[in-house]
Amino acid sequence: MSRPRLHESLSALFEHKNPDNLMSLLKHEDFDDFLRLHGISEEKAEFVQAFIHKSFSHEYDVAHQEQLEFLGDAVVQFILTEELYHRFPQESEGRLSKLRSSMVNESSLAILARGLRLNDLIIVGKGEFRKNLFDQDTVLADTFEAMLAVIYRKNGLDFTRNLFLKWLDAYRPGVFENDLANFDWKSKLQEKTLAQFKSLPKYTAFEKDQGFLIELWIEGKKITEGFFLSKRAGEKELAETVLKNALI
Secondary structure, three states, X not given: OOOXXXXXXXXXXXXXXXXXXXXXHHOOHHHHHHHHHOOOOOOHHHHHHOOEOHHHHHHHOOOOOXXXXXXHHHHHHHHHHHHHHHHOOOOOHHHHHHHHHHHOOHHHHHHHHHHOOHHHOOEOOHHHHHOOHHHOHHHHHHHHHHHHHHHHHHHHHHHHHHHHHHHHHHHOOOHHHHHHHHHHHHHHHHHHHHHHHOOOOEEEEEEEOOEXXXXXXXXXXXXXXXXXXXXXXXXXXXXXXXXXXXXX
């Protein structure tokens, strides 16, 4: 018989409130599987902390991920800054800074986290578990950063950089070139609306049928809309459509 998955063990803990269930959860073999799969050398107890949301910490008085997330954010920023510096030596500091921001935002890191199935490992409090908080972009992005911080502290920068870039290539292939193209179209539209209307374009997104209905508004007027699987790609395509078809 297969062993219970981590979230099954978490449900059992909420139901029975047995201290033994807590210890089993914090030592769950799903964490070992993840470490082996990605060739990560890590102390399990420290690694698990990266997956403990503050809501669970408040209920069971165990260390949570928040400080690790703070460090992980800096690690991600540095790795991407260095990579962009080497890849685009002719780009201006301002453009590289904006491109970096577009690559490390909440939704971008959540894509990596879902690709790695971190949502199956995140430990949240009872009420938050019922609301599937572990599958929200904010929590996924925070957990990814916290996990990267633990890996960095144990394995060093070179190992962490190689692993992070490997994950980027696996779950966001062509990300550097694609994000630069996305940035270009959105940036050009932004420059045009600032010059013409002294205001920025606004994008609104609504979840619908496994994707997003995205609208592009300028000066309070909806200019165009479309259905897309990705918010990022959708916004880029709408900006491109407006500029190529002279819709403003």
